[in-house]
Amino acid sequence: MGQISLSIDSGNESSSKFDDDGRVKRTGTALTASAHIITAVIGSGVLSLAWAIAQLGWIAGPIALMAFSFITWFTSILLADCYRSNDGSRNYTYKDVVRSHLGGLKVQLCGIAQSSNLVGSSIGYSITASISMVAMIRSNCFHKHGHEAGCHMSNNPYIIGFGAMQIIISQIPNFHKLSWLSFVAAAMSFAYSSIGLGLAIAKIAGTGGKIESSLTGIPIGPNMSSMDKMWNTYNALGNIAFAYVFSSVLVEIQDTIKSGVPENKVMKKATLAGISISTVFYMLCGVLGYAAFGNDAPGNFLTGFGFYEPFWLVSFANLCIVIHLVGAYQVFCQPIFGFVEDWSKGKWPENKFITEEYSIWGFKVNFLRLVWRTCYVIFTTALAMLFPFFNDFVGFLGAITFWPLTVYFPIEMYIARRKIPRFSFTWIWMEILNGICLVISLLAAAGSIHGLVKSLRLFKPFHSVS
Template sequence: MYCLCKLFSGTVWTATAHAITAVIGSGVLALPWSVAQMGWIFGPLALVTFALITYYTALLLSDCYRSPDPIKGNRNHTYMGVVRACLGKRDVLICGIVQYIMLWGTIVGYTITSATSMMAVKRSNCFHKNGHEARCGTSGNKFMLIFGGIEIVLSQFPNLEKITLLSVMAAVMSFAYSFIALYLCLVKFASHLEFKGTLTGVEMGKNGISPSTKVWHSFQALGNIAFAYTYAMLLVEIQDTLKSPPAENKTMKRASLYGLGATTLFYVSLGVVGYVAFGNSAPGNVLTGFYEPFWLVDIANLAVLLHLIGAYQVYAQVIFKFYENWLSTRVSSTSFFLKVYTLRIPFTESRSLRFTLCKLLLRTLFVVFTTLVGMMLPFFNAVLGLLGSIAFWPLTVYYPVTMYISQAQIKRGSTKWVMLQSLSLVALFVSLISAIGSIADIIERLKHAKLFSIAY
């Protein structure tokens, strides 16, 4: 298995798998709700627009991986390294804070969502056995602990390059539950053959929807879509796993095209078909709108869980690499960082697990802390909408645009310079209004929040 992993590592296909795993997250299941907030005019338009912006800026960022020349320049192994090489040290701090808060916030959200998926499996089985009128409430804390335990074990993988098979599995699972959700929505639509939804989305005055709530939810929907297309903050780290030749930027551009193309196809399909099926009453998580056939709903939720197990590591390995490199430059002479321990894996002839105390203890503490935060803030998905809206402009647009202008030496005031800066300003405006909507939703949720209580 190790030889197979080595043979197929560092190619356009493994990069595509990493890209799909990073981009397609559980956020895809909220897209029908997001489309419902904006309606048939602006919902699908927003999905396509965010895809085009993300893809274009990914092309710009790919050319900045090596500097000062995109083909023969020096490698920059991290997003922050690219910022340091192209813009200087003063931009590194802000970029690093935003990037790593976003990475960590995402895996907190994955912890919560994984518990929700496991709870959904238990609930659908209860409904199938006892009827849909039965009381089938359940708590998610134990499921978060189980998920955290799995991630503690997986966190001992050395780096991002060593989890290629895990990333491929996660990418396959993301396709699986997206297909199932799409199929269930198609079946629901076929059962009534009624074209639901309106041009402007959820209507004011119905179900207690006030004008302000309509506006906030529309803005939050933009943040959710922006978060769903989160990709730039991992692009450089994925590109750093590629073999050369061919040039890494050429391979990464192909991987971005394939990965974002597949992602956009699923996003638009599920967002539109889900809205057709549910109309303005689309649930926040489209899978929670189905209980039958219970076995298929269970498979979809288990696929979500398996995807999040892999996606968690794609994000976490980037964080591990950052703080371990930072610590090693300061106290590298101690055995805590250098001494390698070997633990033989039972029932195998030559397999063994190699680790240092640094990785064993610090990575375990990281996962434990992340799990506890997820248990304390069970509404954290609303916070992720805020993180997505905040990070969209600086990480996805501003820094790729600014670094490309610097490296390509685009003349100030030229047509291309004006177009790139205009794109950055539009993205800033979208981030601001979506952040406002997310903050309003967080404030509302705080009124009813209970620590260590996630119930379904």
């Protein structure tokens, strides 16, 4: 114990460490916000876009990518304008923004949708990271024993390993301290996306462009019934639409931007930069991936082994995916962490277990943060191992939360904030956009339910194998 310096912070820190509302001083910039956005938007799902375009074809695929890019950018700037209430006060979370502008039952609905999206994403990232870890080992196995070798192994040890990493990293207090991890994660997303692009270009050059593809995607025939074509089309739209979902953490990202400049203007710049960069990578990966594999495009051409060689490069790309998902997990968890901790401090302000910060070996430790975040990571890790098909369920959660979080709430709050008259031109076209996105979300949800039903037939608890 003589080596441990244990002290309670006095609370007499300089006022320069706090904003005018008494909260910790914000230090974020357009650059750090862009990094958070890219980390949240560009996930390993970018590598499944070749499959999505294979379902939709050369015409509808790129059009869908650009359409959802524009929709996400547009609704994000509406949400950015709602960060401060009409009286100028800050709203620290998405739920606070909805409470300020809409109120009533919609606040509870927002909380349910956001929490479902964030928890589901956490579990999905745990599964996806483990698949990439296993893919690194399988890549080496295929290189040694040939491409026909099974090289199958359980994902569970790697899910546990990912969870162990997250228990440690989850002690990062908040978004303000997370910028360095987002920069690393954003760099990793560029790395594995670029590797995927390079391998796709090499494959296109090797085949001379002689790959079976179509303007309308995979044709109906002996290997594709009309019903399968319909379900795959719905799933493809869902994959593209939900590849852009980051609205559930947008307000929390905006709340990191330092005072002294209008946060909404900085956030709009960061959103434009983040979504533009993401869209370029999405378009390149989707289009070139389809050009490389045609109608045989795998669900993920790095973990699904669209490429086998050079095996070391495929392994490195999967390592980059894992590092990126470590950061993405944190970006999506911080709003949940912050909500529970802020609620607890408001409920029991005198409880030292909840409120006090201790310094141990130079690190700030809060016992509530330590216990609660560790339990949360263990919970998501256990669910990731319990349901090997959980990605289908996460897709369903994404389908039912995309419309309210990315489209409905931003549009309705903007209408309320600007007092836009009902049945005016602006109100009509915004509500038309609202309705179109609702229909797409319902179709994507139907596709996800279809996938869930198929997965349940083969359900084996704690049996996840790559």
